[in-house]
Amino acid sequence: MSVAKKSVNKPAPTRREGLGLSAVAAAIVLLSGCASLETPKTAAPAPxxxxxxPAATPNFPGAAASAPAGTAAAAKPPVDPSxxxxxxxxxxxxxxxxxxxxxxxxxxxxxxxxxxxxxxxxxxxxxxxxxxxxxxxxxxxxxxxxxxxxxxxxxxxxxxxxxxxxxxxxxxxxxxxxxxxxxxxxxxxxxxxxxxxxxxxxxxxxxxxxxxxxxxxxxxxxxxxxxxxxxxxxxxxxxxxxxxxxxxxxxxxxxxxxxxxxPAPPLVPAPSPVPPPTPPxxxxxxxxxxxxxxxxxxxLPETPMAVRHADPRLGHFMESFTDLGGDLKANPRLHYVQRWRLEKQDPTAALSEPVKPITFWMDKNIPVRYRPAVEAGIVEWNKAFEKIGFKNAVVAKQQPDDANWDNMDAGHASIRWFVGADVGFAIGPSHTDPRSGEILDADIGMSDVFARGSRRMIVEDVGLSSEQRLAQLSQNWQGLQVGEAPAQCHYAQEAAAEMNFALDLLEARGDIAPDSPEAEAFVQAVIKDTIMHEVGHTLGLKHNFKASTTITREQLKDKALTEAKGISGSVMDYNAYNLALKGETQAAFNNSTLGAYDYWAIEYAYKPIAPEQEKAELARIAARSTEPALAYADDADAGGFGPYDGLDPMANRFDLGDDPLAYYKKRLQLSQELWTRVQDRKPEAGDDPLRQRRALLAGFNQLYRAAELVGKYVGGMHALRDLPGSTGRPAFQPVEPAKQREALQFLSTGLFSESSFRFRPELLANLTLDYNEWERGVPVNLSAAVARVQLVALDRLLSANTATRLLDTPAYLAPAQRKNMISLNEVYATVQGSVWSELKSGAEIDRLRRNLQREHLKRLQTLLTRGSASLPPDALSLLRYNATRLQAELRQASGNGALSVESRAHLAESLGSLTEALRATMTRS
Incomplete structure (x- = not known):
């Protein structure tokens, strides 16, 4: 196909291209977009x-009617003015x-x-x-x-x-x-x-x-x-x-x-917790x-590509539909793997170039300095295709700067570079032939999230939970088709937040200087990593949020191993940055190559197989899912939206190593190290005025994610995707009681403790604003930043899904296994004892702790007075039981005259509120 074919009489007019980009240095994505990312399909008619x-080819209006055979030409009909x-x-x-x-x-x-x-x-x-x-x-x-x-x-x-x-x-x-x-x-x-x-x-x-x-x-x-x-x-x-x-x-x-x-704004702001959006x-x-x-x-291809049926043990985007062509099938749903048509020029050769390679056009708006990294991310996938007999299966081409054709048409798969006023994301969707699942076009959208200036906007995005962020990104993509839930990929956006934390810490250590060659190399590696991820989507691969757990913590410390094989089992995971603790050897920071899972997923989708052997061969390939290096979980498994809260603590976005809980503990140490270094460093002339503020909030963002994911251990279930009868392993198994208690302890002594958030007064006093901007913000609200970290964990522990799974745990265990299991009452009592620990110790109650206690009490009040349609009745009974015990402890602690007036007032108010809630008649949902 000619990529720049001109019209017969004159060239097609050139469409105005996007804005040119300034020098950049950071990385984001939705996106997904991540997205696990699948282009939404509208209700579209049958192939x-x-x-x-049609019964007969229709005649166009105004077409001449032919005379009947064997007769003279018909008389000229009267002219129809219409x-x-x-x-x-x-x-x-x-x-x-x-x-x-x-x-x-x-x-x-x-x-x-x-x-x-x-x-x-x-x-x-x-x-x-x-x-x-x-x-x-x-x-x-x-x-x-x-x-x-x-x-x-x-x-x-x-x-x-x-x-x-x-x-x-x-x-x-x-x-x-x-x-x-x-x-x-x-x-x-x-x-x-x-x-x-x-x-x-x-x-x-x-x-x-x-x-x-x-x-x-x-x-x-x-x-x-x-x-x-x-x-x-x-x-x-x-x-x-x-x-x-x-x-x-x-x-x-x-x-x-x-x-x-x-419209004019209302004279009196509406009493809504969600402010109305501003105009553009x-x-x-x-x-x-x-x-x-x-x-x-x-x-469309004259001959549809041969279909390849999907297997749930590994993740590909699918062309899914209901097959009503028979009445005897137990499940009428069919799922075809979405993939490019890839055929060998020489079918007999062990290694052959394809008849038509998968070609990605690099947008002319991509900054020249980043083009080599983008190209490297594209062609990296050739390693996986070579394993199954294809040479140069994936090709990268640069769109000429003077090209008058738009790579957004359906004839060019592309890497598009775009900008946004409020940062953005990267996404890797595709368009397919619904008859077969053949990918016909793909346009990766890569926002300018590598710019160092985007770091400010990323780290100050402290108002959304992960669930809210995923919902927002779903709206930002398409989400217009009723009944569709488009998969998102927001890898680049989240990876940029991770990168900013890493750069702030490395700069604070003195390992990387701002705008140094080392910082530039770091960013180039991030770009390649992100492009590999998005190209994987356009090759048909979904997210794999268990891949990071296939590398051990010890392997992550091995510089040679991580540089050669990466830090995760797949580039399709959302992989965190591999940051060493102070004094440890620093290995590779991020992924630089494909992982074992990526090779496996490409083999299943693209390996040339004779039709008569395909069913057996695909079953053999998919049966490797029991290999530890090929662990797989998708977006729904990781949770964070709709009814999916992520019940398996091994399926996460942005963790590293075979023990995610150990990784989260390490992240708390890294955040505290960053805060210590920021406080030890004296501001210098010429510093960015937001440098210290940015570093402070970057550490809180890390802890927010850790708190959200640690809670998954409590009431968690290990989930496996084995087909019935294939392995004999249980599909669901409760998380080990010791691991659940370890997670509870970490929340109690780490994230719920005020000692984790100690800052020198001189740091807070010097967190200045950018006075060149009208919307410059206000002084950092430390209590709100701490509450954001703590409440995401508190809400998880008190959620209906956690309660349901804990109450159901005995049904999953043999009688001998139930002796040491963790109960819902143990969780409620542990949380309450941790949040209100000062009631027994008689210690002064810090302001941050008072805030946490108020939030815990608010949730108790709501459940005691209004009930919950989703919380099991046994959970409500246990909450009332523990609330009654809390009431007695508050009554006893209120007599402690050694406390400050703020603490005594807080205890009195808490006792009164809880007493009223216990006396109230419940209005059940």
Whole structure:
């Protein structure tokens, strides 16, 4: 395919490219995006095999009727004033771009030529977002929706119909007609026939203006971001550019969104815990902005690729649908692995180049200094393909700086570089042939998150929990299709926060100087790591959040081993930075190569296998899942959204080593070391005024993540993905009681203790602001930062899911194993005793501890007075039992006259509140 094919009469107009980027040095992702990251599928109609063919080829309006055979030519019919004008008359003076659907342009008019042969013939129709607002998830260079669609002629209208691929009949015994009647297709757009049928080409023109509409549903995304009624201004929207070739026609529509006015803010702020969003801050006028849609019509392969069925023991993105082609199957759901079509030029050779390599075009907006790292991240995957007989399976090409073609069309897999006012993410989605799962296009979006300036915005993002952040990123991607839960990849964004902590610590140690060659090399390694991760997604691989546990803690200290084999079993995990404690040998900081799991997943998806051997060979490959180095868990296993709270403490984002709990303890030590070094270092002339503030908050971010994940041990379950009858191992097994108690102890003595958060007054007094900015923030709220760390753990321990699993634990254990098990009452009593330890010791109650105690009491009050629809009744009984004991301890401690007036007032208020809650009549949910 020619990548820069020009139109017949003149080149396609060049679309305005994204902003140039300044020098950068940091890394983020959603994203995922991470995302485990799968492009959301809309309800799209059945593939060609399941779509009824028209009874006869329809005639276009204005087509000449042929005379019956054996008769004289019919008399000339009367002229129909409503009939379309002749093709030649409409297209006179227009330039033509010949291709799958030829495109004609004249002044501000654009027509799409629809050949009769292309009616009722499925094509891949995609919509990508080239330009956007630049904030709140509304970023440029984002891959959007795709459908298997076809043009249909209905009267004098040409309709673009999305076919329904969610329900099919794979086997012939199914009633395809019944399926077509049961499940409707969708109308994406339509336009009036603009010309009579061309006498030789047997085609008509359709005004492309039907594309100046909100086909991808972006207005819903705008409403989610701003809660304002933005609508398309058709008069100021236009087709900016177009390009056509034999298998592809693409048009870029510049859509103007506008609202007549921005509502005045209320005189009195609404009593809502969630403040209303502000209007757009990144546009000159918040009432108006443009969004570019890149529409592509791409030919589907004449022969669908051979399908490969997915196996749940390892993770690939899937083309999933309901097969109604038979009545005897226990499960009608089918899942095809999404993968590129990869065939050897020489099928008999042990190592052969492919007929068509997987080619990624590197966007011309990628800063020159980072292009080698991006390319290295792409071609690293060739190591996995060489293991299964492919040489140079993955190719990286650089888009020329003077290229007049847009790699956002459906004909170029690409690495896109974009910027955003509020940082951003990286994401690796793809578009596939729904008939087979064949990946036809992929556009990795990489935001400019490597800039050192982004460190400020990342570390001060202290207001969201991981669950809220995942929900926000899900909205930021697509999330517009009802019933869909698009997988996200926010690896780059989270990795940038990790990188910033690492750089702050290394700078504080004096190991790396800001803006030094060592810092630049560090950032280049981060870029390669992130690109490897996102390219893995576009090759069809999901996240693997158990891969980091396949490397032992001792191996992580081995410099030679980690530099040669990486720090994790997969680049598809969210891997933390391998930072040594003070005095330890520093090994490799991050992943520089593929892990064992990556080789295994590529083998399953891409290994050439003879059809008659495929079922047995794939079963053999998947059966290796019992090997410790190939442990696997996806996004739902790691939890953090919806009903999935992450019950397995070995499946996590951003941990390292075979003992995640030991890693979290180490992270507390590293945070405390950073804080000590920051306090020991005296500010110098020329310092960034936010340097100390940034380092302080970076340490809190590390502890917040640790607190969130340590809680997974309590009431946790080890989960395995073995198929029934394959190994004899239990699918679910409660976490060892000793490990659960160790996690509780760490929370009690580490994160719930005020001694973990001791700072010198002179540090807090010198955490200045950036007075050049209007939105400069306020002095650091230390109590809020500590509460954020503590409350995420407290909420986990008191959650309904934790209670349910602890109450169900005896059912998973033999009678002899139940003697040492941890009970729900032990957890509640341990938490309460830790939070209120001063009641027994008689010690003064620090302000940070008073805050923690109030938060614990708030949760007790709510459950005692309102109940909970999800918390088991036994859990409510145990909470009341422990609350009654707490009431007695508060009553006794209130008489301690040696305490400060603040502590005595706090105890009196706490006693009164708890007494009222215990006396109240419960209003059950």
């Amino acid at each position: 060609a095999a399941t779509t009824a063919a 009939a379309p004008k002749p093709f030649a008359e409409v297209s006179k003076g227009a330039t033509q771009q010949d291709g799958l659907f030829p495109i004609w342009r004249k002044d501000d008019k654009v027509w799409i030529e629809i050949p009769k042969a292309m009616l009722n013939k499925p094509v891949l129709f995609t919509v990508n977002i080239a330009n956007s607002v630049g904030e709140r998830g509304l970023y440029a260079s984002q891959m959007g929706s795709d459908w298997m669609a076809e043009f249909r002629l209905v009267g004098k209208q040409v309709q673009l119909i999305a076919l329904n691929t969610k329900f099919r009949a794979v086997a012939e015994q199914g009633s395809k007609r019944a399926i077509e009647q049961a499940f409707s297709p969708s109308l994406l757009g339509s336009g009036a026939v603009a010309s009579a049928e061309h006498p030789e080409r047997k085609s008509v023109l359709v005004d492309a203006g039907f594309l100046l509409s909100d086909i991808p549903g972006y207005s819903t995304r705008l409403e989610m971001a701003y809660r304002l009624p933005y609508a398309i201004d058709r008069a100021n929207s236009s087709i900016e550019s177009s390009r056509a070739e034999a298998a592809l026609s693409t048009l870029t529509a510049r859509i103007h969104f506008a609202t007549p006015r921005i 801050q990144s546009t000159p006028d918040p009432r108006s902005f443009f969004v570019d849609y890149v529409y592509s019509f791409a030919a």
